[in-house]
Amino acid sequence: MSEHDDDHHHPAPLSPVEVRALALEELLKKKGVIQEGFIDAVVSAYENDIGPMNGARVVARAWVDPAYKARLLANGTAAIAELGFGGPEGEHLVVIENTPTVHNAVVCTLCSCYPWPVLGLPPNWYKSPPYRARMVREPRVLLREMGLDLPGSVEIRVWDSSAEIRYMVLPERPGGTEGKSEEELAALVTRDSMIGTARL
């Protein structure tokens, strides 16, 4: 038996933070603050039903329906609710449109504000000090490092979600997609294109 197999049968000891989390959960259950099953019920929605596939549907609809796009840019919260999306961290949504000459990107320098109903929970890098520190100061350099090389002629607008508004970027529709259905278009839309660290 290899060492790897042997390790497999002896799980690593709990990390200190894991011990703290489980101790707090136990204590709150004992005191009746949380009920058995509550955490699984809450978390499974974010693991299965709430994520960037929702935002992708919003984007695809805006690409095929100019009247919807106009409503989306005028009142993001209401237009997104038309597709059935809303809830925590989505009470006040603003959608900002990329054009050939303007690129938008979203950050939260103070914490991790993010439009949960359309993008799900944020990835670690979005919450990390390098992204939060640099996105407002040197976005063109940072975006290039992250794989998006924008020419100097493209204006960059960085949106720091410091209050109650949550932002989603409406990326440009890629060329050569004229014959695609709304569903096929939604499949082209990435999470990062709706944060603004990528284009399609």
Place this chain on the structure above:
Amino acid sequence: MNGVHDLGGMDGFGPVDVEANEPVFHHPWERVVFGLVVATSAQRLRNVHRFRHAIERMDPKHYLSSSYYEHWLTATATLLVEMGIVTLAELEAGVGGCIPLSAPVRADSGISPAASVAAPRFAVGSPIVVRNLHPLGHTRCPRYVRGRRGVVTRVDGVFALPDVAAHTSQRCEQYAYNVRFDSRELWGSAADSAVAVYVDLWESYLEAS
């Protein structure tokens, strides 16, 4: 407070580490912490302003060396202990050792806001300057815009001022605005002139320019 959380514009953090195909949660304990935060919010044991300030009060070394869900765990434990829902002794008995909590609140807001706001003081296109405030308590006015000039681009309506809501049970409702700052105004004349930063700010943070 001028805390370690107020990261906008700081240098030295290096590249952004992007993980391909990142899972929603990396460890089972992160799921637990997310659920605890939602549960304590649902039961009104905290509000988001107090919660954010409890994260901001973490030891800066701990803040920078721990993951976001560890911030959430630390803030939740801190608030529950401060409210007396659990005791530090109970928690430490549960973990069999010390548990790091955030530092105590030092002071409340430096802002004395008006009791109510009938009409917005600024309109789209209004030139403003951000007040040079440095409250010891919670604020959502990032350091990098204080003292800087910008232009209002949206009037977003009325929201509870976090500087008050994090420290008292009062709700001070105020207009919030989106303000556009030229990159050179924020970072000096050598900054990229084709960059603008848009920041959402409450009325108390702003003065007419």
